Amino acid sequence: MKFASVILATFAGVACAFAPSTPAFSRSSALYSAVEDEVTTGPVAAGSIDRSLSGTDSSLSYDAFDPTSGDSPALKRNNADEVWVSQRARPRRNRKSAAVRGMVRENIVTPANFIYPLFIHEEDFNTEIPSMPGCERHSLPNMLKEVGEAYDLGVKTFVLFPKVPDELKTNLGVEAYNPDGIVHRAIRMIKEAYPDSVVCTDVALDPYSDQGHDGVVEDGKILNDVTINQLCKQAVSQARAGADVVAPSDMMDGRVGAIRDALDAEGFTDVSILAYTAKYASAYYGPFRDALDSHPGFGDKKTYQQDPANGREALIEAALDAAEGADMLMVKPGMPYLDIIRRLKDATPLPVAAYHVSGEYAMIKAACEKGWLEEKDVVLETLTCFKRAGADIILTYYAKQAAQWIKDDGLY
Numbered sequence: 571m572k573f574a575s576v577i578l579a580t581f582a583g584v585a586c587a588f589a590p591s592t593p594a595f596s597r598s599s600a601l602y603s604a605v606e607d608e609v610t611t612g613p614v615a616a617g618s619i620d621r622s623l624s625g626t627d628s629s630l631s632y633d634a635f636d637p638t639s640g641d642s643p644a645l646k647r648n649n650a651d652e653v654w655v656s657q658r659a660r661p662r663r664n665r666k667s668a669a670v671r672g673m674v675r676e677n678i679v680t681p682a683n684f685i686y687p688l689f690i691h692e693e694d695f696n697t698e699i700p701s702m703p704g705c706e707r708h709s710l711p712n713m714l715k716e717v718g719e720a721y722d723l724g725v726k727t728f729v730l731f732p733k734v735p736d737e738l739k740t741n742l743g744v745e746a747y748n749p750d751g752i753v754h755r756a757i758r759m760i761k762e763a764y765p766d767s768v769v770c771t772d773v774a775l776d777p778y779s780d781q782g783h784d785g786v787v788e789d790g791k792i793l794n795d796v797t798i799n800q801l802c803k804q805a806v807s808q809a810r811a812g813a814d815v816v817a818p819s820d821m822m823d824g825r826v827g828a829i830r831d832a833l834d835a836e837g838f839t840d841v842s843i844l845a846y847t848a849k850y851a852s853a854y855y856g857p858f859r860d861a862l863d864s865h866p867g868f869g870d871k872k873t874y875q876q877d878p879a880n881g882r883e884a885l886i887e888a889a890l891d892a893a894e895g896a897d898m899l900m901v902k903p904g905m906p907y908l909d910i911i912r913r914l915k916d917a918t919p920l921p922v923a924a925y926h927v928s929g930e931y932a933m934i935k936a937a938c939e940k941g942w943l944e945e946k947d948v949v950l951e952t953l954t955c956f957k958r959a960g961a962d963i964i965l966t967y968y969a970k971q972a973a974q975w976i977k978d979d980g981l982y
């Protein structure tokens with residue numbers, strides 16, 4: 571009732587102002603509002619419009635263009651004398667209400683799509699990561715608590731990243747396969763408490779390297795095959811601790827095949843490989859390296875990670891990883907590389923993962939802290955766009971928070 575009287579009052583004003591020469595209401599406002607959910611749910615921003623628009627400009631001191639008149643009218647008039655674009659296909663019909671939009675929606679993101687990366691350290695307290703507000707390096711007990719909270723929200727897959735004390739770092743990264751290393755203990759804790767969770771591990775030497783590189787260094791070069799030898803030991807040790815998925819992020823050539831063979835030879839035929847297939851030498855990893863204190867000791871990672879300028883190269887990596895036995899292929903970073911996600915999706919039937927990396931997280935956080943972006947909306951949009959681009963799986967520091975939002979809003 572209240573709504574109707576507002577409409578009528580507003581209509582009266584509009585009617586006077588436009589002095590319509592034809593009946594103003596050729597459709598009832600009730601019907602109109604029923605198809606425009608913005609109008610029924612939001613504040614009434616404007617009243618009804620006389621759709622003939624006759625006389626609209628009659629009080630102007632100049633001659634306004636009338637698109638419906640002249641020898642070549644741009645617009646027509648329908649049987650009710652309303653201005654009319656004779657357009658049959660109107661894509662807006664499929665967007666006209668939340669229910670219709672929901673019916674035709676192509677992609678939805680659910681907590682089951684997420685992999686939640688967790689930073690861990692040997693301390694018995696959490697430490698904030700200044701360049702990643704809201705993310706912390708967890709003590710092992712707090713990590714387990716975080717896992718439990720995410721698990722209850724439907725996020726069941728995790729990937730672990732350790733901050734390793736300097737005194738344990740060596741060029742050969744030996745600590746990477748210590749069966750009592752922090753990652754190994756963390757895997758056991760999670761699998762014991764949540765046997766149905768999926769625990770992923772990072773296979774690369776950088777957190778354990780005194781050189782700050784993903785591989786073994788000799789004379790300033792990163793050795794491919796020697797590194798793979800170490801990675802095989804690391805992957806097998808993680809599988810022995812209970813890892814469900816190993817994720818080589820090192821970008822050495824041939825590592826997926828070697829790790830597959832090493833796992834199989836040790837009886838771990840069920841342990842999956844999530845290959846960092848197209849991992850770019852990106853400036854977006856800065857906050858992650860802050861979190862783990864794993865900035866390269868010298869140079870950069872451009873001799874093993876891909877050149878951001880290249881797209882086709884990702885297809886070479888994808889073909890190799892698939893042939894070598896990868897179960898899932900990852901693109902990293904995410905947002906600036908949506909084209910690569912799509913190209914991999916079109917090129918392979920394997921599931922594709924996208925890593926929404928630390929720098930992307932930091933950018934959104936910083937803009938939201940300034941009040942420049944609306945965090946929930948921008949995050950859920952971003953994650954949905956990963957799916958649209960072709961990602962089946964999304965690694966994101968927002969996993970738990972997004973799952974909470976999805977639940978709160980009843981989106982899934």
Ligand code: PBG
Nearest residue numbers: 774776819854855858927928929
């Ligand atoms: C290292 C590794 C990196 C990330 C995941 N694994 C950093 C790097 O390659 O230097 C980055 C993740 C992120 O930025 O969120 N093997």
